[in-house]
Amino acid sequence: MLEIHRLRNESAAVRQGLLVRGGRIDGDLVDQIITLDDRRKELQTQEDALLHQIKKHSSEIGALFKSGKASEATDLREQVTRIKSEVADLEQESKQVKEALEEKLLELPNIPHPSVPTGSTEDDNEVVKDWDGDLPQLNDGALPHWELGTKYGILDFGPGVKITGAGFPVFKGAGARLQRALVNFFLDEARSAGYEEVQPPLLVNEATARATGQLPDKEGQMYWVEKDNLYLIPTAEVPVTNILRGETIDHGQLPIKLAGYTPCFRREAGSYGADVKGLNRVHQFDKVEIVQVADPKESYAVLEEMVAHVEGLLNKLELPFRILRLCGGDLGFTSALTYDFEVFSGAQKRWLEVSSVSNFETFQSNRLKLKIRKPDSKPILAHTLNGSALALARIIAALLENNQDATGIKIPAVLQPYTGFSLIQ
RNA sequence: GGAGAGGUGCUCGAGUGGCUGAAGAGGCACGCCUGGAAAGCGUGUAUACGGGUGACCGUAUCGAGGGUUCGAAUCCCUCUCUCUCCGCCA
Numbered sequence: 001m002l003e004i005h006r007l008r009n010e011s012a013a014v015r016q017g018l019l020v021r022g023g024r025i026d027g028d029l030v031d032q033i034i035t036l037d038d039r040r041k042e043l044q045t046q047e048d049a050l051l052h053q054i055k056k057h058s059s060e061i062g063a064l065f066k067s068g069k070a071s072e073a074t075d076l077r078e079q080v081t082r083i084k085s086e087v088a089d090l091e092q093e094s095k096q097v098k099e100a101l102e103e104k105l106l107e108l109p110n111i112p113h114p115s116v117p118t119g120s121t122e123d124d125n126e127v128v129k130d131w132d133g134d135l136p137q138l139n140d141g142a143l144p145h146w147e148l149g150t151k152y153g154i155l156d157f158g159p160g161v162k163i164t165g166a167g168f169p170v171f172k173g174a175g176a177r178l179q180r181a182l183v184n185f186f187l188d189e190a191r192s193a194g195y196e197e198v199q200p201p202l203l204v205n206e207a208t209a210r211a212t213g214q215l216p217d218k219e220g221q222m223y224w225v226e227k228d229n230l231y232l233i234p235t236a237e238v239p240v241t242n243i244l245r246g247e248t249i250d251h252g253q254l255p256i257k258l259a260g261y262t263p264c265f266r267r268e269a270g271s272y273g274a275d276v277k278g279l280n281r282v283h284q285f286d287k288v289e290i291v292q293v294a295d296p297k298e299s300y301a302v303l304e305e306m307v308a309h310v311e312g313l314l315n316k317l318e319l320p321f322r323i324l325r326l327c328g329g330d331l332g333f334t335s336a337l338t339y340d341f342e343v344f345s346g347a348q349k350r351w352l353e354v355s356s357v358s359n360f361e362t363f364q365s366n367r368l369k370l371k372i373r374k375p376d377s378k379p380i381l382a383h384t385l386n387g388s389a390l391a392l393a394r395i396i397a398a399l400l401e402n403n404q405d406a407t408g409i410k411i412p413a414v415l416q417p418y419t420g421f422s423l424i425q
Numbered sequence: 426g427g428a429g430a431g432g433u434g435c436u437c438g439a440g441u442g443g444c445u446g447a448a449g450a451g452g453c454a455c456g457c458c459u460g461g462a463a464a465g466c467g468u469g470u471a472u473a474c475g476g477g478u479g480a481c482c483g484u485a486u487c488g489a490g491g492g493u494u495c496g497a498a499u500c501c502c503u504c505u506c507u508c509u510c511c512g513c514c515a
Contacts, residue, residue, distance in 0.1 A: 040474095040475095042475095045475055045476065047484080048475065048476085048483055048485090049483075051483085051485085052483060052484070054495075057495070058494095058495050059444070059495095059496075060495090061443085061495050061496075062444085063444090074495095076495075079495090080495045080496085081495070084495085379472090
């Protein structure tokens with residue numbers, strides 16, 4: 001949620017930002033918000049003045065009673081009663097205005113960073129780093145990962161359908177071990193990069209989902225446990241970032257770097273076809289997420305650092321990848337700048353998104369009430385960032401497809417200490 | 426799930442209807458003192474919103490939300506969290 005003062009002080013930039021998002025948002029919204037906020041201020045000024053009267057008179061009444069001037073006290077008391085009814089009227093309108101304001105404010109997405117290209121679809125995303133090496137040259141008989149999964153007995157979609165429904169794969173044997181190896185590898189790499197490992201809850205309450213912006217924007221994408229009004233996390237971003245909700249962090253303690261491994265649950269309703277075949281899009285997948293809290297002055301340097309971290313992972317896994325800067329239309333509601341990483345999956349001959357690294361600036365911290373205390377100034381809102389490092393199911397898809405040959409599936413050298421085997425046969 | 430006890434500022438802790446944004450202590454910051462430090466002394470030390478160029482002023486906030494009252498940290502109701510005991514349990 002944007003701060004209202006930004007709408008006032010940087011009005012032109014805010015409107016320009018909305019255009020970059022593909023003009024989907026009515027720029028008029030900014031005007032509506034400012035008008036509502038003006039009214040809110042007027043009402044508060046009036047109400048405060050009346051409350052001040054009541055407060056003053058109340059202590060006077062007390063004094064009058066003590067000194068035995070009961071009739072004067074009674075008169076004053078009646079006066080206060082009248083003021084109170086005025087306050088009640090003001091409060092009623094004030095409440096309506098605040099609700100309307102909140103509602104409008106929630107409709108407003110984050111303002112894109114100046115480097116974000118204008119555009120409406122993923123075709124407008126900018127390739128900031130293309131793969132400059134060779135793409136895997138596979139034999140004619142190369143199989144997509146879902147067939148490899150069956151051939152080697154490491155991945156099975158059948159049981160998941162029986163147990164739960166479509167989109168819940170079962171990893172078996174070497175497949176399960178490969179997945180576990182990847183999780184451990186990612187966590188170790190994160191730790192080397194200075195991230196503290198955390199294991200957060202997988203179910204979150206409404207306030208948590210709201211603070212990082214999943215609610216109300218993405219309500220339909222989360223699984224909801226109705227009886228307890230809890231949501232299954234769509235990403236570790238949600239619980240991990242919320243660890244810091246309401247905190248004021250001393251500047252000296254920055255940067256805060258957290259890494260969490262969790263399963264992620266996504267409903268992803270209404271998708272079908274090749275996009276969702278096999279592991280390309282599933283309802284449950286594992287992911288290691290890295291989260292940072294940064295000084296606003298440094299958050300874009302931090303973003304680059306996180307991008308470099310993810311690049312390092314993919315290089316070590318020997319996977320061909322490219323980096324995209326998302327255009328305004330593809331940019332998430334809460335993000336100011338997002339880099340997507342895509343790996344090339346050789347048999348399907350397509351790019352699969354495996355990481356998304358974003359700077360949310362103050363959009364999340366405003367709701368989180370996450371602040372930084374600097375010397376000689378009031379606490380300021382922190383910047384929050386996060387990135388997948390990495391999302392698992394699709395990494396496995398690419399590894400299986402790209403590394404297949406007549407002998408089996410080769411495991412990248414860096415993973416072999418984790419898997420305990422170098423070839424899946 | 427049942428019973429009880431509690432939630433006050435950075436921390437501890439007082440406060441059962443008015444003069445309490447909140448005593449006192451600790452912590453922290455600055456100043457005095459000192460060759461330097463400790464001790465001691467003094468001053469300061471929340472957040473949000475609104476008004477004002479500014480000094481500053483106003484309002485709200487004692488777990489959350491309602492209510493009673495001229496007036497609530499204090500009384501009432503609901504919720505929530507923590508602790509103890511019982512039950513259940515990986």
